[in-house]
Amino acid sequence: MREECARTTGAFLYHCRMFMGPKFWWVVALMLLFVPFLTNQYAQFMINLTLVYIILALGLNLIFGYTGQFAFANAAFFGVGAYVSSLLTVKLGIPFWLSMPLGGIAAMAIGCIISIPALRLARFYLAILTIALGEQIQWVFIHWESMTYGAGGFPVPYASLGGLVFNSDRSIYYINLGVTIFILWATKNILESRIGRAFVAIRDSEVAAQCMAVPLTGYKVLAFAISSFYAGIAGGLYSITVGFVSPENFGIVQVTLHFCMVMVGGLGSMIGSVAGALVLTSLPELLRHYQAYQEMIFGIILLLILIFMPRGISGTLKRFQLFREKLTH
Amino acid sequence: MFFQLLVGGLANGAIYALVALGITVIFKATEVVNFAAGELLMFGAFMIFTLLCLWNLPYIASFLIVAFPLAMALGLVMERLALRPLASYGHLIVVMATLALSIAFKGIARLLWGSDIRNVPSPFDFQPIEFPLGSMRIVISSENIAIILVSLGVMFTFFLFFQYTRLGKMMRATSENQLGAMLVGINVKRIFATIWGTGTVIIVIAGILFVPIATLYIEMGGKVMIKGFAACLLGGFGNLPGAMLGGVLMGIIETLFGGYVTTAMMDISSLLVIALVLIVKPQGLFGSKVVIKV
Numbered sequence: 310m311r312e313e314c315a316r317t318t319g320a321f322l323y324h325c326r327m328f329m330g331p332k333f334w335w336v337v338a339l340m341l342l343f344v345p346f347l348t349n350q351y352a353q354f355m356i357n358l359t360l361v362y363i364i365l366a367l368g369l370n371l372i373f374g375y376t377g378q379f380a381f382a383n384a385a386f387f388g389v390g391a392y393v394s395s396l397l398t399v400k401l402g403i404p405f406w407l408s409m410p411l412g413g414i415a416a417m418a419i420g421c422i423i424s425i426p427a428l429r430l431a432r433f434y435l436a437i438l439t440i441a442l443g444e445q446i447q448w449v450f451i452h453w454e455s456m457t458y459g460a461g462g463f464p465v466p467y468a469s470l471g472g473l474v475f476n477s478d479r480s481i482y483y484i485n486l487g488v489t490i491f492i493l494w495a496t497k498n499i500l501e502s503r504i505g506r507a508f509v510a511i512r513d514s515e516v517a518a519q520c521m522a523v524p525l526t527g528y529k530v531l532a533f534a535i536s537s538f539y540a541g542i543a544g545g546l547y548s549i550t551v552g553f554v555s556p557e558n559f560g561i562v563q564v565t566l567h568f569c570m571v572m573v574g575g576l577g578s579m580i581g582s583v584a585g586a587l588v589l590t591s592l593p594e595l596l597r598h599y600q601a602y603q604e605m606i607f608g609i610i611l612l613l614i615l616i617f618m619p620r621g622i623s624g625t626l627k628r629f630q631l632f633r634e635k636l637t638h
Numbered sequence: 639m640f641f642q643l644l645v646g647g648l649a650n651g652a653i654y655a656l657v658a659l660g661i662t663v664i665f666k667a668t669e670v671v672n673f674a675a676g677e678l679l680m681f682g683a684f685m686i687f688t689l690l691c692l693w694n695l696p697y698i699a700s701f702l703i704v705a706f707p708l709a710m711a712l713g714l715v716m717e718r719l720a721l722r723p724l725a726s727y728g729h730l731i732v733v734m735a736t737l738a739l740s741i742a743f744k745g746i747a748r749l750l751w752g753s754d755i756r757n758v759p760s761p762f763d764f765q766p767i768e769f770p771l772g773s774m775r776i777v778i779s780s781e782n783i784a785i786i787l788v789s790l791g792v793m794f795t796f797f798l799f800f801q802y803t804r805l806g807k808m809m810r811a812t813s814e815n816q817l818g819a820m821l822v823g824i825n826v827k828r829i830f831a832t833i834w835g836t837g838t839v840i841i842v843i844a845g846i847l848f849v850p851i852a853t854l855y856i857e858m859g860g861k862v863m864i865k866g867f868a869a870c871l872l873g874g875f876g877n878l879p880g881a882m883l884g885g886v887l888m889g890i891i892e893t894l895f896g897g898y899v900t901t902a903m904m905d906i907s908s909l910l911v912i913a914l915v916l917i918v919k920p921q922g923l924f925g926s927k928v929v930i931k932v
Binding site (some may be wrong): 426429430433434437438439440442444445448452543561565568569572601603604605606607608609611612615616619638 | 671685718723724725730731733734735737738739740741742743744745746748751860864867868869875902905908909910912913916917920
């Protein structure tokens with residue numbers, strides 16, 4: 310009986326896997342286009358935010374899960390992206406479609422600068438250094454008042470493209486969705502190319518990677534650059550999604566959240582990042598009615614996920630052969 | 639001015655030294671960086687507040703109750719329920735679990751004590767020490783004296799404990815070499831639990847001592863924890879005397895920054911120290927040469 314049951318389940322799961330081919334993803338993408346017709350304003354806002362967090366989780370997973378560098382300054386890069394893109398719009402009137410990539414590039418530049426001292430360190434030394442540098446960047450946001458409007462923050466005007474003004478959550482959804490899908494596609498291609506394989510080689514063994522003529526310095530700086538660029542882009546999207554930028558969103562709490570997303574989703578897995586971002590942005594919303602218990606239940610659920618799925622959501626899915634990834638953890 | 643700042647810095651530094659000591663004790667044995675340290679400190683502060691102000695117990699009694707049975711129980715329960723089931727999956731998962739614990743602890747504390755900001759009147763009623771130094775008068779407030787003396791006492795006690803007691807020696811042996819400890823018949827699992835308990839006790843004591851010079855609120859632990867990390871790094875991560883000295887130095891550096899540069903710099907002085915130490919001398923002031931480096 311038991312064996313039969315297992316065989317049936319196995320066959321079912323096998324068919325599920327067959328189903329998850331490229332065609333499946335096209336269908337998913339098409340269905341995502343119709344999401345705004347099914348939501349109210351609040352749900353739409355949360356979905357927009359989730360898309361931003363998917364980019365952030367991908368960025369952290371790229372450097373932490375795939376390259377094995379314990380770099381946790383992404384919250385600060387997120388802030389740099391948000392500040393640069395929205396300040397360019399507020400102070401210089403640069404349109405959003407230009408200021409968002411510029412924010413990403415600014416974050417990438419700072420990421421590259423930070424990567425230079427970081428190259429010397431590994432594991433938790435690197436973690437503490439990057440957390441410290443990130444907090445210092447947040448300090449700059451608070452205290453450079455003439456530029457950043459200080460601790461109070463400032464409102465961000467609506468994004469516009471030509472004559473089109475993105476003034477509702479539903480319209481912003483399409484910007485976020487487009488950018489997120491583009492980033493997912495780019496990440497997949499990066500990871501399946503020489504660069505991605507080099508990242509994984511560095512994670513698994515730096516010595517071995519070096520022996521196979523993978524230049525460590527270059528690829529580590531590249532990992533920092535891509536990761537911080539993603540965070541910067543996410544910052545730009547965040548500023549228009551929320552419509553307000555203030556420094557307290559870009560501190561250690563934020564980077565803790567990204568870390569939890571990557572760990573819950575699964576290290577070194579793109580699907581994991583998406584799943585982690587989905588779970589950890591929707592979980593506090595589901596617990597909204599238990600305000601007093603929210604933090605406690607959230608922490609306990611995190612613990613339970615760790616205890617029962619120590620390889621993250623993607624690790625569990627893989628164990629049941631629900632999907633495969635070319636570069637695995 | 640300088641000496642006055644020095645005294646204030648010493649008191650803060652003593653707290654950071656205790657936090658750093660608690661983090662290091664756990665790190666040395668288990669190689670887990672305890673991110674719940676800040677919340678454990680907050681728990682210590684709020685528990686002593688409850689006993690002292692709400693139940694009107696005498697200070698010494700409430701200190702002893704919170705610091706030993708309660709803190710030890712907290713550490714042991716935490717280890718047994720959350721950390722031991724994960725130990726076989728590697729350090730990273732355990733570190734993540736301490737993060738999850740810190741979120742859960744914040745929630746529990748909010749449930750028990752609410753989100754209000756509280757001040758606790760100083761429980762020490764002896765006279766502050768005043769003495770002239772050159773043309774100025776230096777005043778050491780009674781809280782500062784108590785903090786410095788008690789934390790020195792606690793550190794010395796733990797030094798004796800690790801150096802001379804059987805349990806302390808077993809803990810050091812386990813930290814040094816797990817396999818070796820197992821071979822000579824030490825119950826490593828139980829020692830790990832004791833180490834988490836001991837680390838928790840030290841951090842909770844830091845929280846208790848912090849009460850008279852701090853305001854109590856749920857998120858109070860985060861900043862202190864960062865300073866504890868800075869202290870650990872300054873002394874060389876995994877080095878017990880280094881962590882304590884680093885803590886004291888950290889407190890002094892912080893108050894000097896506040897006194898001579900701007901008070902806005904106080905918050906990031908620890909971060910500047912971390913960045914500087916890691917970039918210039920990653921093994922810290924007293925650490926061994928072996929640093930996990932590329």
